[in-house]
Amino acid sequence: MQFTRIAKALPASLAALGAALIAFLLLGGEGARAGSLAKRVAGTDMAGKTREQVAVAIEKASTLTVCDGVPAAVEGAWPCFRGAKLDGIGTERAPLAREWGPEGPPVLWTIDVGEGYAGAAVLNGRVYLIDYDREAQADVVRCLSLADGRDIWRFSYPVPVKRNHGMSRTVPAVTPAYVVTLGPKCHVVCLNAETGAFVWAIDLVRAWKAKVPQWYAGQCPLIDRDRVILAPGGDALLIAVELATGKVLWQSPNPGRWQMTHATPMPMELRGTRMYVYPGSGGVAGIAAEDGALLWQTDAWKISIATVPSPVIAGGGRVFLTGGYNAGAMMLKIDAQDGAFAARTLYTLDPKVFASIQQTPILYQERLFAVKYDGQLACADLDGRVLWTSGSGNTFGLGPYALAQGLLYVVNDKGRLTLVDAGAGEYRRLAEFEVLQGHDAWGPLAIAGGRLIMRDFTRMVCLDIRDRAARAAQGGVQ
Amino acid sequence: MSDHETTPIPRRGFMRAAARAACALGIGGGAAYLVAPRTPGERVWQIDPEKCIACGNCATYCVLRESAVKCVHSFAMCGYCELCTGFFNPSPNDLTTAAENVLCPTGAIVRRFVEDPYFEYTIDQNLCIGCGKCVKGCKMFGNGSLYLQVIHDRCLNCNQCSIAAACPSEAWVRVPAARPHLWKKVT
């Protein structure tokens, strides 16, 4: 009986199968080779003198000086710009002081640094810094002891840079094995994080026709797993470089020939697709992390003079963008449909309402914290409603801020550190201390191992910001 | 069998057997004679790069839909030039890798900067269709380091190669399987 039925059902089922196969034939894609087809644009040969050549040049011209510093036996990491989670929030375990005495938090060490705004990265008891040595006319990648600020090693290579509001202004990115820095003239150097030994280098200008931004590069290298993400602009909007080798893994197209900005690309996950959000000179784009494909772009957000703050990934496909030069702020929403992405504007904010000129706002507990054009600290919700401001009596200029354990550390132009309770529904200052009395203390902060590293134009300071009990338990200054 | 039983004529059977033996001897011996003195023979098809005029027949006459012939590059002969006429149009707009400047119809030649003034050119065999355009360009202005070869893991090694039959310059030859390529190289 069954076999009879099978025989009877055979024609119909074969017909269905055939229809499916014919559909597959007619509608099927481009086959295996489609993957190796890419738009043929200029510069894919990395012509005009590239990686290898620059690597050779930098390596040849470089000097590695081993100094007497010793890494601190301190846990805690701030491995790159905006910290481990790229959110500007420290992951401190030891309780932090909620108030300081009049003497302020203990200053562990102070060192002189070249003019600029380059912030520190911290890992394994080491502090990494890209500095500029004006006398030697050289970029200097410095590895300092977190304990006392003494150099462990210095790697320098000559780059002539003229004074223009300082020189170095980027934060290194570091893994246990490698440290990657981006110099003021867009030289990307990868060194052994422990020894400072040269690994590879890329001159973004020569290799990718990047244009050095006004006031030199402010973009910080982004290490995403095993690769370094850089946004050279020019021949490629973004490139992914294998961290260990310097091999270019992919490059994304740059149809609009956008140029490099001071912003750093920020990773975002959306519907299972990992992408990098980068505001270039001509708009904002989302680049697939896998292959560098341009997933979406919009010219709704562009700042003609300089884009400095990096995008804030606000969850749910939202990207918060802000900037100076009368740009204000904007919330983008990235919609994903059938694997295609598109950006739309959720809202824009007047610069007077809520914006940041230079520092990237911090998103904490669905609240955005930023210092506005008038120097007031402001807190807004994700719909762009300002919840509170610090008032005209409490201004911070263009200084940086970072967050840890609900405490917002805000620095003003001159180097005064203010501790603000981020969890309160209003501006509540917990403590304040004049750490430095310099100017242009705009370098991003780093908070790691109970320490806060901040700088002004020429000095870098490491503070112990743990509370007394923790300090006692874990040991004081070594 | 039935013959033997139904027509029992021994003489006829004997003659058939003799003829059969002669025939077997002829076939076997003849084949052996033809094979014996000439081994090891020339077994596989290859293109003599010195004779090849890169006409493009290789790309179309192969019995395979995608030809077994592809371009290869003898790096040791290459000038590593910036202005590579195997890579660029005869009159490129600019010496960049953009589509408007480059020659290869499928984008199979990959150019990579090595150091001033050298560029390295490699063939993505996945994309190469063996049209020979770059071969012509390289031969005309360059060292002739790009040239067409039969890729043996594609070639079916037909008795009569359709491309060989269509080759205008008698560049198709049989070569020993042990040395299946006619490489252009520095010795």
Next chain:
Amino acid sequence: MNPRGPSLFAALKSDARAAARTALVTGAFAAITAAALLAYHVRGSAEDFIDSAEIADLKSALAADPDNGALKIEIQERDLAIRRAYFAKLARLDRGIYLLLGGVLAFVGSLAWMAFARRAAPKPGAAEPTAAAEARATLSARWSVAALAVIAAGLGAAWAGRSDLAFLDRAVQAIEEAKAPPVLAPPEEIAKQWPRFRGPGGLGVSAYLNVPAEWNGASGAGILWKTPVPISSDNSPVVWGDRIFLSGATKKRREVYCFDAATGALLWTGKVERVPGSKDGPDDIMEDTGYAAPTVATCGRRVYAIFANADLAAFDFDGRRVWARNLGVPENNYGYAASLLVYRHLLIVSYDQAKPEDNKSRFLAFDIRNGKTVWDTVRPVAASWDTPIVITHAGVDQLITCSNPFVIAYAPDTGRELWRADCLNDDVAPSPVYAGGLVLAVNTGAQLSAIKPDGTGDVTKTHILWLAEDGLPDIASPAATDDYVYLLTTHGLLTCYETKTGKLLYEEDTDLSFNASPSIVGDKLYLISTKGVAIILRIGPTYEELGRSELGEGVHASPAFQDGRIYIRGKKHLYCIGAR
């Protein structure tokens, strides 16, 4: 065996309808797949995708506007799209071919199923074989073999009819001929014929004395036959044995004619077409010169012709073209006019053009067997319209050429220069003659020069025996005997000099106009005017007219003299004058 129903085998066996349906479905699938594949195939060969006219157009647009960034981006995008389409097509073909294979296999399988389900039991044939049936079968087998043979013969004939290897015969023949010493007519035979412009030596001297002196075109008296020439041109008849050769050309057509000397019938017309490198024209040509001013030449086995566009062709006496080549249209303001001549196995071509300083003028010699260049000599002279002659002086053959400003003698076998004399000027059309051991060269604007041809190098100051300046012709060549030199101008002024001294003997105005060169027959001088009036004079120190004959048709060509006959090319007809 199976309690729940028949076995699979039996189920399949019993269901012929299912088999038929399956066959239908699988057959349809295979057919659709095949159709899809066919459609891909027909949509253009795979290469058409990538061989994009669109990209080519964009690229040429970019060449015109090299900085157009938008265009570049468009090219890059189209380029990617096209390459994607190309590889997509390949991928689809790949998929399709496997689907088709699967479909066909399924179809064949279901057919087999069908056959299996429908298979009937063996049954015996209709009838026992009979002797008659066997005989019929044998007969029809014979006929079918015959029919097959007929069909094969028909197909073979159709196939064979499309191919012939005539070219190979000719090629091999040419090779053998070129290897063998050239077959040349003996000099005494050449002397009896009229193988080139102005006869065997190019001097306008008849070897025969028995030629008619009287005729009348209107009445037909003394005219053996007249026959129309398809294209009117001004080149002169050439005669070898029973064949008369002429050529004719327009801007686009170039032809060689062979007439039967006995009847005047046009034996064949050789068309000179599809010569490699040949162009029509030129456009700016003087009407009086036309496209076929040069007279043909023959070696006795072939006839050679050259035209205004410098198409040079050789025909055998049966009208088959043996070889042809084009030399490139010469720069010649009136149109190319120099006639050909054959020296031994060399066909010598005067290829003067442009101005002396242009250095474009050359003399070339071609192997008459295959048209290959034997020598090629560059000359520092201007364009010329005269025809060279080959003389034998003191046992040495010399090729005498005239062109502004030099008379140059070359060794005819190598093209090596022997001597030159600077004694010509402007446009040189009259050909040189040789008489009394002197080369006589003349043109208007210069003088008549008598040159001793035994010098080397520049002989201007040393070997010019005498000069004369009266009655200088601009078209017609001189005629000369050892004693007298005759010059005839276009306007009819006949001037006679003493050959040895250059002394002017007489001048006579004939009141006619002339393009044809004067000819010598024994002691008579034949002049034929442009209106077709022939004057026959006695050669001597004084003007003595023996008679006049009228052809009734204009004549620009010089006559050809043979045994008892004169061949004259009129504007439209070829005439044979002689006694019946």
Next chain:
Amino acid sequence: MTARGAISTRAAAGLIVFLALVAAVVAVALHDPIGRRGNRLGRDFAYETKDLRPIPPDLIRYAERAAFDAGLAVPRAIAVDAGDKIYVAGDRAVVWFTTHGAPAGARALDGEPTCLAVGADGTWHVGLGGHVEVFDPAGARAAAWTPHGARSYITAIAAAPDAIFVADAGERLVLLYRPDGAFVRPIGGRDAARAIPGLVVPSPFLDLAMGKDGLLRVTNPGRRKVEAYSLEGDLCFAWGEAGAAIDRFCGCCNPVHLAVLPDGALVAAEKGLATVKVCEPDGALRCVVAGPDLLGENALGCDVAVDSRGRIVVLDPAAKKVRIFEPAPPGGSRSQETGSAHE
């Protein structure tokens, strides 16, 4: 099955067979039975240089005055001596001709010559692969120099009264020797301190010539430049741009040959679409001597020499001819227009 059914089945089968037979015959007939169809690739697959071949007539200011057979199977180099005798090296010999091209003599060599120079005193220097041999004016071998390096491959020699310059394409250097064969110094090696980028020589073409300004002109074919060096080895200046236009040098190695005119202008020859052109000492294109319409496509390029009267003597390796060019008014000459018709 009824008889009728059988008949109709057979008829249908017969019809199908017939149609298939017709299709088969047509298909086989359509099949390129004797290979006439040729390449089925389209125009995009042609390497099209026809746009590059024509040379603007007003740029051609030389005319071919004479051409004669070099009489060698593989002529490689040409030189002209002070008396305007023309020397051609090739096969395993040097042959020489009068200034008009009449053969005047020959001398066999021990190897394949790669280049040749004849000095003012009549001494020949012949490059034989890796080394130089010196012959006295009578053709007797006077010396054989040792190769400079393991890779030495001599492609050009220039003889000045007190210096012999040797272009060593293998070592990518110009070697300066004293006439007695003593090595003085290399010139043209990569030297960052002296800002010398180095000679890039992808194929065996490197030529040099002594300029009238006392600077040595060296081709840098891989960079498509002509470089001028002082005798001390300092790079004074360089010119030349890569490109297919007539005033540029194309391909992976051009120019391939150089010569200097009496007024100091340079004659530069290119391979590929063989071209000979005249450039001012600073590199500006003055005019073209002959282009690919005459010289054709060849992978060797034409060696060039200049005689005392300023005639340019070109060795055309494809036609195995020596061609002599003299200045002529622009607008083309017969050689450019009709040269191809009688080759």
Next chain:
Amino acid sequence: MRFPIVPTLALVAILSGGRAAAEQRFPPPDFSPGYSLPVTEAQGAPARADARGYIDAAVLAGALALASYLALGRRSRRGLVLLGLGSLAYFGFYRHGCICPVGAVQNVVLAITDPGYALPLTAALFFALPLLFTLFFGRAFCAAVCPLGAVQDVVLASPVAVPGWLARALGLVPFVYLGAAVLLVATGSTFLICRYDPFVGFFRLSAGLDLTIYGAALLIIGVFVGRPYCRFLCPYGALLGLVSRLSWRRVTITPAECVRCRLCEDACPFGAITTPSPETPPARRAGKTALAVTLLALPLLMGLGALAGRALSPAFAHTHATIRLAERVWLEEAGEVEGTTDQSDAFRATGLALDDLYLAAGALRARFDTGTTILGVFAGLAAGATLLRVSLRRTRRDYEADPALCLACGRCYRYCPVETDRGKRHRKPREAAP
């Protein structure tokens, strides 16, 4: 296969030799340390190993042995079908029909005529093994080893008998085809059999539209006409047919004695079953006269064939590339055609003399003249032989398989009641007649 017809390449050798020497001794650029030259693409790809060919030959020998056993010993139609499918899969689709005995004929001829050609051992084996097997066991190769046969056997669904007279005439075609193929190989023109192999495109899953249509048409015909290629085209089949007349053992319809039940009369889709002679023989006299006439006509037929073949010489000659090239160059030189072809350009690029080309073509033409004449004689002989066979009459008492035509497919076994009876005794029948 093209012959190196152009007589001397000495000049080219000198030219290219000189240049090649210069190229070869020239070193790559001076790179900074750290750069190493890449490996040339596909440098690692080895040629198809010779071992492959030996495996093929071994598979062939095994398949032949198995087919012979199945056809003669086991008398298993089903086994033959399965083996045929296996051969189709292996020699056809897996080995792309690339090396097959049908084409190997040409390799053998080439080895005979061109001393420069080395006959691969595999080609020799592929040529000889089926012939030898046929010599001893009949056409078992055709039954289940040849992929071309198998693919046609698979599609044969509704056989229609081809009339005997037509089959006789069409049976001549393979001989002419074979002769033409031999001629074209011997003159160095082309491998005709490979070129028009109808099914190899299917095996490779890639063929031009024309050959696809040709193959498909043959398959469509093959649905109704049993194995049209094998019977009416296959040149190797012609050879096998000849050889199989001598075969030691061959397929018999009945395993024991024939009972003349006539059940097998329609069994063979290939028309290979000969019926018993009629009881009353036709007039002997008429038969003898016909035989005598045919014998006398044989030389005439051969002569006619020679004339026809000679007339076809130019047409055949045009299949040769050198002759076509010579013609093309001639026409170009004479200006009778516009432009040049790749062939003529390539020829001119060699710098060889035109005359040598013409002489080579001339020499080739002479070979074609001789060859086509022989081909014509051969065709006449084949036609005569067919007529002779028609005229010869042998008395047959049983239904027998014609030794030349029988493809040993085994279809007739199951029609024979003797076989069925024997089968019943041996094993339980798996298929029941309805």
